[in-house]
Amino acid sequence: MIEVSHLTKKYGSRLAVDDISFTVEDGVIYGLLGPNGAGKSTIMNILTGYLAATEGQVTVAGHPLPEEADAAKACVGYLPEQPPLYPEMTVAEYLDFAAELKGVKKADRPAQVQSAAHRTGLEEVLPRLIRSLSKGYRQRVGVAQALLGSPQLIILDEPTVGLDPAQVIELHRLIRELGRTHTVILSSHILSEVKAVCDKALILSQGHLAAVVDLAAEERDLEELFLELTAPEETSDKKED
Numbered sequence: 001m002i003e004v005s006h007l008t009k010k011y012g013s014r015l016a017v018d019d020i021s022f023t024v025e026d027g028v029i030y031g032l033l034g035p036n037g038a039g040k041s042t043i044m045n046i047l048t049g050y051l052a053a054t055e056g057q058v059t060v061a062g063h064p065l066p067e068e069a070d071a072a073k074a075c076v077g078y079l080p081e082q083p084p085l086y087p088e089m090t091v092a093e094y095l096d097f098a099a100e101l102k103g104v105k106k107a108d109r110p111a112q113v114q115s116a117a118h119r120t121g122l123e124e125v126l127p128r129l130i131r132s133l134s135k136g137y138r139q140r141v142g143v144a145q146a147l148l149g150s151p152q153l154i155i156l157d158e159p160t161v162g163l164d165p166a167q168v169i170e171l172h173r174l175i176r177e178l179g180r181t182h183t184v185i186l187s188s189h190i191l192s193e194v195k196a197v198c199d200k201a202l203i204l205s206q207g208h209l210a211a212v213v214d215l216a217a218e219e220r221d222l223e224e225l226f227l228e229l230t231a232p233e234e235t236s237d238k239k240e241d
């Protein structure tokens, strides 16, 4: 689904992503895990075609970026960390509008909205104003808009930030359910979230890809592995001494 080869991103002189290569297979839920500033959002913004790489090759569903950006974007549903919701719209109006923006034909929009609402458990709140919804339901609206246009790949940027524990559990359930039909990339700095939801984890540290972990096969504890791989350099040096 995704091939990333020697990806580097600089913001001016700041190196945010440093020579990263990885593959995301179809139908797998990947966690993009790393401390603050590790490069997660930068990578997601490149995969979704919103940012250009400084160097390296990225292919999404067979479409190289940036050459085939429109075709690649059509294969991706994205939930940014701050979903662009319009509080004065009803859920139904917003999803219809989001489908229009994604180029879904008018005749297909009601069925697409219905299907996205069904997948995300929003059918009952379709007539409600977004501003009247809880944060958990708003996040589901964000996930529903990501499903419009039938993308094969869903990218979720820290989707559970600010949710209460019950809402987190519900959203985890929804993401696992989506993983049965989609390839999913979920960015997080919560280890328990990645363990609960993902099949594999890409661990980032200071712009580097420190490890690709198959969570079912990995015998070592994810917390231990994460701390070791993302420790600041001075600490790692001391350990080796």
Ligand SMILES: Nc1ncnc2c1ncn2[C@@H]1O[C@H](COP(=O)(O)OP(=O)(O)OP(=O)(O)O)[C@@H](O)[C@H]1O
Pocket: 011, 014, 015, 016, 034, 035, 036, 037, 038, 039, 040, 041, 042, 043, 189
């Ligand atoms: N627009 C920008 N201009 C300059 N530097 C940036 C910009 N965006 C990100 N950076 C820097 O690039 C590095 C990677 O940032 P990025 O936001 O990708 O990390 P992240 O892992 O998503 O962090 P967080 O978990 O805090 O969201 C950081 O050092 C950050 O300060």
